[in-house]
Amino acid sequence: MSAAHDELKHDAAAYALGVLDAAERTAFEAHLATCAECTADVRQLRLAAGALAHAVPQVSPPPSLRARIMGQVSFAAPPAAASAVVVHDRRGLPAWLQIAAMLVVGAGIFVYAQRMQARVSNLEAQLQQAQAQVATADRQTAELRTVAFRAQSAMGVFAAPDVARIDLAGQAVAQAARARALWSRQRGMVFTVANLPALPPGRVYQVWVVTAQAPVSAGLLTPDASGGGSVYFETPVDILPPVAVAVTLEPAGGVPAPTGERYLIGTPSAL
Amino acid sequence: MVIWLFAAVVGFPGRSSESQAEDQQSLQRVAAGDAGGLGALYDRHGRSVYSLALRILGDEGDAEEVTQDVFAQAWRRAGQYDAARGSVAAWLLVMARTRAIDRFRARRVRPEGRVQDDDGLTLQQLPATSPDAVSEMMAAERGVRVRRALEDLPFLQRVAIELAYFEGLSQREIAERLEQPLGTVKTRMRLGLLKLRDALVEVQP
Numbered sequence: 001m002s003a004a005h006d007e008l009k010h011d012a013a014a015y016a017l018g019v020l021d022a023a024e025r026t027a028f029e030a031h032l033a034t035c036a037e038c039t040a041d042v043r044q045l046r047l048a049a050g051a052l053a054h055a056v057p058q059v060s061p062p063p064s065l066r067a068r069i070m071g072q073v074s075f076a077a078p079p080a081a082a083s084a085v086v087v088h089d090r091r092g093l094p095a096w097l098q099i100a101a102m103l104v105v106g107a108g109i110f111v112y113a114q115r116m117q118a119r120v121s122n123l124e125a126q127l128q129q130a131q132a133q134v135a136t137a138d139r140q141t142a143e144l145r146t147v148a149f150r151a152q153s154a155m156g157v158f159a160a161p162d163v164a165r166i167d168l169a170g171q172a173v174a175q176a177a178r179a180r181a182l183w184s185r186q187r188g189m190v191f192t193v194a195n196l197p198a199l200p201p202g203r204v205y206q207v208w209v210v211t212a213q214a215p216v217s218a219g220l221l222t223p224d225a226s227g228g229g230s231v232y233f234e235t236p237v238d239i240l241p242p243v244a245v246a247v248t249l250e251p252a253g254g255v256p257a258p259t260g261e262r263y264l265i266g267t268p269s270a271l
Numbered sequence: 272m273v274i275w276l277f278a279a280v281v282g283f284p285g286r287s288s289e290s291q292a293e294d295q296q297s298l299q300r301v302a303a304g305d306a307g308g309l310g311a312l313y314d315r316h317g318r319s320v321y322s323l324a325l326r327i328l329g330d331e332g333d334a335e336e337v338t339q340d341v342f343a344q345a346w347r348r349a350g351q352y353d354a355a356r357g358s359v360a361a362w363l364l365v366m367a368r369t370r371a372i373d374r375f376r377a378r379r380v381r382p383e384g385r386v387q388d389d390d391g392l393t394l395q396q397l398p399a400t401s402p403d404a405v406s407e408m409m410a411a412e413r414g415v416r417v418r419r420a421l422e423d424l425p426f427l428q429r430v431a432i433e434l435a436y437f438e439g440l441s442q443r444e445i446a447e448r449l450e451q452p453l454g455t456v457k458t459r460m461r462l463g464l465l466k467l468r469d470a471l472v473e474v475q476p
Binding site for chain 1: 306309310313314317318319321322323325326331334335338339342343346357361364367368414417418421432435436437439440441442443454457458460461463464465467468471
């Protein structure tokens with residue numbers, strides 16, 4: 001320390017004059033950070049070094065120089081305030097300090113980028129959630145529309161001029177079951193049922209409109225806990241007049257043609 | 272030394288701090304894009320900037336170009352000026368010295384085909400004058416005293432300081448130029464600069 005001081009204190013003047021080379025400068029600044037004596041020395045020597053600018057013979061520049069300078073800036077873009085604020089003149093800062101500053105700024109940008117990334121992810125998640133909610137709302141609206149349409153259609157069946165009534169009787173496997181179908185070629189079929197046995201797992205009731213050609217599936221029927229329910233089915237407009245309506249027990253999802261046991265069956269009668 | 276430092280910091284609050292306040296106002300106008308602010312700065316400091324460049328370069332045309340560069344740079348970088356690091360006058364003079372020495376070196380090195388020493392010295396890294404130098408540097412009579420003090424220095428001390436300040440030579444380059452040992456140059460430079468400081472201190476009341 002003391003040996004370093006004895007050697008480096010002689011560089012104080014050159015340092016104050018700004019003429020140390022890079023290696024000398026680094027060594028001197030390292031010493032400066034720990035030496036109060038040299039720090040005070042540099043302070044005073046800089047004062048003297050700065051005074052040298054005024055020690056030169058003062059000579060007036062030609063008057064035309066002012067006009068040139070003013071002409072130069074009046075055609076130049078005005079100073080950019082933003083860049084001027086951000087970019088600092090680092091002249092005189094030691095190299096390690098400049099690097100440290102860059103590292104700090106770099107770390108800051110990194111942290112900022114990380115935060116922005118987290119924020120973007122968060123916003124994306126929120127957006128997905130919102131989109132999911134919209135999709136749910138859309139689906140619910142569609143479902144409600146269908147329900148409304150069906151209710152309207154069901155009402156339409158009752159008022160249809162061509163409505164036919166088919167009462168169905170429980171068969172051997174479900175003797176207590178009863179059902180009534182109201183069918184209109186234009187408006188479809190309202191099917192009301194009571195006392196059907198509870199469905200075995202993996203099974204579903206399927207309603208058939210039996211025509212002269214073949215049974216046509218009207219749709220699936222899942223009765224409530226009491227074995228009852230009321231369902232509206234659309235039926236093809238070009239369907240042949242039904243000769244019977246039947247309910248069979250079929251595998252879940254239904255089948256194209258009846259395969260299972262008949263639970264209910266009935267034939268049309270005039271209203 | 273404590274007394275001296277006290278005097279250096281609080282001394283001469285009059286004219287120099289007033290002109291520094293004026294300079295800062297002008298510089299704020301410049302930063303806002305007002306060319307009038309630059310004109311005011313030039314009127315107050317154009318002469319000393321030009322004189323320093325002329326002393327370093329010894330050529331009027333070159334000195335004019337450097338002066339033009341300095342004020343163009345002041346126009347572009349007014350927002351970067353930091354009052355904590357020195358007066359506006361010192362800021363302009365540091366720019367003048369840096370640019371003039373850069374030009375001087377380019378002129379000196381190229382015709383001789385000499386490869387410039389890779390000593391890493393760039394004048395961009397020259398330290399600014401210290402804040403308390405600010406108030407000291409403003410008065411013109413101070414300059415006269417410094418010049419006299421410089422002239423009174425022993426030859427080797429004076430030349431070492433002048434080569435460093437006006438030509439930006441390193442201690443090693445000065446030792447080569449003067450054919451003196453490096454250690455001698457170091458001690459002479461330090462001694463001479465301390466005497467200049469003493470000359471400044473003597474003018475303090």
